[in-house]
Amino acid sequence: MKTILLVPTGEGVGLTSASLGLVYALECQGVKAGFLKPFSQEKNQPTDRTTALYRHLSNNETVEPITYESLIQQISLGESDELLEEAVRLHRQIAKQHDVIIVEGLVPTSRDAFASDFNAILAKALDAQVIVVSNADVNQPAVTADKVDTQLRHLGGAANDRIAGVLFMRTKGLPEDSEQIPVTLDPSLRLISDTNEFVASIQKTHAHIGSENLPVIGLVPFSSTLSVPRISDLAAHISAEWINQGEASQRRVLHSSLIASNIEHELNKFVAGELIISASDRIDVLLASSLASCNGIPLAGLVLTEHHEPNATVLAFCQSAIKNGLPILHTPLSTFETAQSLSNLSNEIPVDDTERAEQVTRFVSSHINVDWLVQILNGSYKPRLSPSAFRHELVQKSIAAKKRIVLPEGDEPRTIQAAAICQSRGIAHCVLLAKPEVVIEVAKARNIELPHDLEIIDPDLIRENYVPKMVELRKGKINELQAREQLQDTVVLGTMMLALDQVDGLVSGAVHTTANTVRPAFQLIKTAPDYSLVSSVFFMLLPDEVYVYGDCAINPDPDAEQLAEIAIQSADSAKAFGIDPRIAMISYSTGTSGTGADVEKVAEATRIAKERRPDLLIDGPLQYDAASVESVGQSKAPGSPVAGRANVFIFPDLNTGNTTYKAVQRAANVVSVGPMLQGLNKPVNDLSRGALVDDIVFTIALTAIQAEQQAAQ
Incomplete structure (x- = not known):
């Protein structure tokens, strides 16, 4: 049994994200990792936030921490030993079912100044190795190192055998593009050269940090794209009431804009993910937001300030936007007060925001040094193919395969987003069959950044090339006229590209039935030599x-x-x-x-x-x-x-x-x-029409791996 205690240098270092990220990184190595937060620091809360998030994300059970009230009472009575005994009891409960346990330590705050010293004795009580978790700024290496050193002194110094490494979270000063990455997947995103440079800077004043005995196990960039709240998280913070809740629990606030001047000078602000803030008497802003929503631009939402909410006649003009799910709030605060209040919103992940928690967890995990993980575990576990390990291996194998996958539903929004993710991460070279101008329009409306090398082919420009070949492949069954007619279907067109080895695989089904996807494959690809059926x-x-x-x-x-x-x-x-x-x-x-x-x-x-x-x-x-x-x-x-x-x-x-x-x-x-279809000469895979972007990405990865396997046979 291996226990790893995460000890923070202070508040706001992303301790919860670090804990859950490390659990996920272990899962990706096939290690069944448990989680324990022995002590809560949340007042009067029936459920601890980190513990609840772990349960949601891992589908695993853990124990509830000792309440903050009990912690403070027992410390004030000098009953630290009793507290530690209870922490050990909780630890033993989890140890029965896990190979490794990640323990979240106490956060030192002005209120809880005892936390650092208590973490030191907790490490001994649980016989745990310690990772120091700190935020960082690559432009201030000495300041960053001083924070780590202060915490190390509480733990007995860097020479203490228990100290296993340092994890830098929410790192500022890294190149801008380091945070503009898809976070859906989890292959290694480690910033190896940035880490080496930062460690070299630190070692000019603190030679022990980043040494063999105290390695830096990860440098996790600060990501504004992962700190985004849902609009549903804002209402209470700005004392607002809902005019229309709509898709408030799904839409995220990527940016916010105050609309103060003439609307014609502000139209550039009406983009995907934007929170529009305006006085409630600005009917033009309400109508512009409604029009943007009807044009397929998913604004984060609209906050109307001061005065009173719009009357029913005005809202009647906005029914299409309301039906499209546009969230609309009204707050008695002024426009300036609203913006000021929103700028102070906490970065902490709400208990019910499992989508964001999952993205942050994978993001952190992918920046952790896997070699270090394997070394610290030192064969003390039995690897297994967990779901996380399966997904991780899936992505890694598809990246190695470097296959070209055609997506016949090239103008479908989920497919476009999945293709952008796969292309930018190297999961596959994606080919969208669609008119380029339509793809660009959909991407712009949904704030999808299209990689420069994403291939978009207009079906009208290539369809005629496949008519003779299709007649030849289906000799005696169709003529040129029938082939031309069938090739109007982009699934048939994509299948022909696959039949002629111009692509390595095909994924369809987001808007087509299984029969639509599979029938052309039966007719044009046929079964593999060893098999009689698909x-x-x-x-x-x-x-x-x-x-x-x-x-x-x-x-x-x-x-x-x-x-x-x-x-x-x-x-x-x-x-x-x-x-x-x-x-x-x-x-x-x-x-x-x-x-x-x-x-x-x-x-x-x-x-x-x-x-x-x-x-x-x-x-x-x-x-x-x-x-x-x-x-x-x-x-x-x-x-x-x-x-x-x-x-x-x-x-x-x-x-x-x-x-x-x-x-x-x-x-x-x-x-x-x-x-996943099996038995065909070449890989064709079907999607559920309710598929999420993640589902499409993983199906593209599956298809790429199938293509590699068939090529190797």
Whole structure:
């Protein structure tokens, strides 16, 4: 068991973000990390903020900290030993289920001056290694180092064996572009040269900081884009009432603008993510905000100040904007007072803002030195493919693959944003099939920065090139006129590009049905030589492990031969993504406990799959609980190499598979990545029409890795 205590140098260093970021970084290394905050410093709060965020983000349980009131009372009574005993008890509760525990220390404040000394004795009580967490300014290395040194003195000095390293958070003075990065994903963003330069500057006056014995384990830039509140977080802060709440819990305030002069001189301020602040008698501002919203510009919201809120007649003119979700607030404060109050808004992440917490967590994680993590753990854990590790590996493998992926739905907003992320991060070279002017217009309205090398191809300019080739590929089935007509569909056009090796993979489905995406692939790409059918898998990202479910999207009622092939395809897909497959052939019966045609089909499929691939661990028929729960597996199928330990689940038909995956996804609130199609000559993948930007990004990554795997065969 390894325990790491994070000790801050003071307030505002981003201690919560550092703690959660380190937990996530460990998850990405396959380490099951627990979290403990022994002592709360929040007055009269039933739930601790960091603890609640950890629960939301990790889907893991932890213990509630000792309340601030109890902490102060016991310290004033000289009962520090009793406090430490209670902290150890909480630590032991979590230690039962985790390889590593990240502990958040106390923050030294003017109110809690005892915190630094108490952290030192807490480190001893928990037998923890210590990371000092400090904010930093690369232009003031000596000032930054002095903060660290002050904290080190409380901990017994830099020579103390417990001191494991220094983590610099909210670092100012780094190049502007270092914060303008997508935070959806988590491959390493480490600023290695900036870190080395900063450490060299520090060592001119403080040689021990950044040395081998006291390494700098991360330099995390300050990011204004990650400090943005939702408009719903502002209302109470400025004593405002809602005129229209709309999408207040989703829209974020990237910038704010006071509108004081003539509206024609202020129209440049009406852009995505902007909070417009104006006196409530400025009806022109209300109407301009409404028009911007109707034109597809997602303003953060509108705050009307002073006087009284607009009358019903004026609001009636704004119904389209209100239906589009434009948040509108009214506050009795003056325009200046409102702006002043908003400038003092805390950077702390609210308990319910899990989207921002997740982005910050991944951002911090990606700046932590992975080599240091591996070294400090020193083999004291058993790696596992956690959901975080799966996502991390997915992105890393796709970056290494360097594949070209076509996106036929090139003017769809989520697809454009996903393509921009993938292109800028090197996840894939994306090709959008759409009119460039439409893509630019959508990107501008939604504040999406298009990378300069993002490829946008106007379908009208290339369609005719594919007519002869399509007629040749579908010889005897279509003529030129029919080919030209079918190529009006950008999915067909993209599939032709794939068939002719002009791209490496295709992703579609954000606005098309599965049939629309898959049918052209069946006709033009066809199945791989070793397979007779196309099937699909979902990667189910459960809290502790990644499961593979097949087939949940394509084949309604496969026979035994087809079911065996689906099992083999799914096992190979699992291997391609770092999962060592243990395959359970699912049925309503385990072994010979039940009879009937459905059970016999699964038994026969199991026999065929074992015969074709003796290298795989396959067993069936198995009921779902016998396959997934160890105690049930031992009882119902003793001696089975799969029962109770399965991670690849093959369902007997589409009805069972689709129902199960959706039930697990919704009831357990887990992420499912897919469906990923398997068995085709070239990778084509389908999206759900409700896909989020993240879903599209991960599907693009999956497709790139599939292309690399097929190229290597």
